Amino acid sequence: MQEPTDSLEISVWRGDATGGGHIIYQVPRQPSQTILDVVTWIQREQDPQLAYRFSCRVGMCGSCAMMVNGIPRWTCRTHVQKVVQDNQLTIEPLRNLPVIKDLVCDMxxxxxxxxxxxxxxxxxxxxxxxxxxxxxxxxxxxxxxxxxxxxxxxxxxxxxxxxxxxxxxxxxxxxxxxxxxxxxxxxxxxxxxxxxxxxxxxxxxxxxxxxxxxxxxxxxxxxxxxxxxxxxxxxxxxxxxx
Ligand code: SF4
Ligand code: SF4
Ligand code: FES
The missing domain is CATH 1.10.1060.10 (Alpha-helical ferredoxin)
Incomplete structure (x- = not known):
């Protein structure tokens, strides 16, 4: 298992239906941090225009799903520790659905x-x-x-x-x-x-x-x-x- 470090390098897809690309953010590492915690930190501390969707934060509403390192996951119940690779993560909107903005798909x-x-x-x-x-x-x-x-x-x-x-x-x-x-x-x-x-x-x-x-x-x-x-x-x- 990889040892935690102080900072994560997070590549987040930003854009809309006309196109976009990845932006890198440095995010402080926290104990028991989830992928949704990471996205929320970026939106609150670095980029208030980042669009994403969540509601319950406990695995009940189904609204927080995103691609994490190429795998579709419920981000409120996915711990960073479980999926991080070399202190890096790539977070993208769900595959197979049209993008509205950033991490939000049209359902x-x-x-x-x-x-x-x-x-x-x-x-x-x-x-x-x-x-x-x-x-x-x-x-x-x-x-x-x-x-x-x-x-x-x-x-x-x-x-x-x-x-x-x-x-x-x-x-x-x-x-x-x-x-x-x-x-x-x-x-x-x-x-x-x-x-x-x-x-x-x-x-x-x-x-x-x-x-x-x-x-x-x-x-x-x-x-x-x-x-x-x-x-x-x-x-x-x-x-x-x-
Ligand atoms: S993965 Fe599919 S079947 Fe499973 S809870 Fe989500 S929508 Fe339902
Ligand atoms: S083709 Fe699609 S629906 Fe059928 S088993 Fe594979 S993933 Fe599931
Ligand atoms: S926020 Fe409801 S399932 Fe993740």
Missing amino acids: SEFFTKWKAAGGQFMPRKTRQDPVEPLLPDSPKRAAANAAIECINCAICYAACDVVTWNPGYLGPAALNRAWSLLNDERDSGQQARLEAIASDAGCHNCHSHANCTTYCPNELNPSASIAGLKRLAARAVFTGNL
Whole structure:
């Protein structure tokens, strides 16, 4: 393990949709310092115009994701000590999303794809109906639960080469969400969701190389969810539902 020194050399991408480049900052090293602490220090002490996004600072909101030394990470939960190399760090906006300014990406296309994949819960019952009992250990509930704790950070989306090659691909987060809902027995939107995930933009684009799963900070497995979608789509073809 590398010995801490007093100062870090931080290369931060600055710019906007028309282009940009890296600027180097010297940042004092602190105990238990996170990448988000580093970015915040630069903005408060050296460059108030640096744009970045965060909210909860405890790994719940998903808004602080950035590329750190080329890897997509949640910066509020990533300690400098874990990722620093020769006292240097490179911090850039998330890959595969348009840049608005500096470290802030435009998330519109990410959430548009959630919608296109049928990512909204469509209840079968109204609030006037009695609450439906759900067996927590049913196989469908277990599958839904395994995919449900997504914080919309887009780290998997930034890690996916297929999104880079085919920007129309719905991507791992939207498909993981669709898998969770396709296993939710309270939902009424299954046919439209099935058609969305089996479309040209859907699960069959996935090459199963699992970068999404490798980097998901919440230890979800979008790659396994997409494999489940492929099985579901194949079954639907044979049963005449697609
Ligand atoms: S497993 Fe599929 S969704 Fe995940 S990173 Fe690879 S191609 Fe993308
Ligand atoms: S699946 Fe994981 S990496 Fe992808 S958006 Fe959700 S929490 Fe983030
Ligand atoms: S600031 Fe909310 S997850 Fe990092």
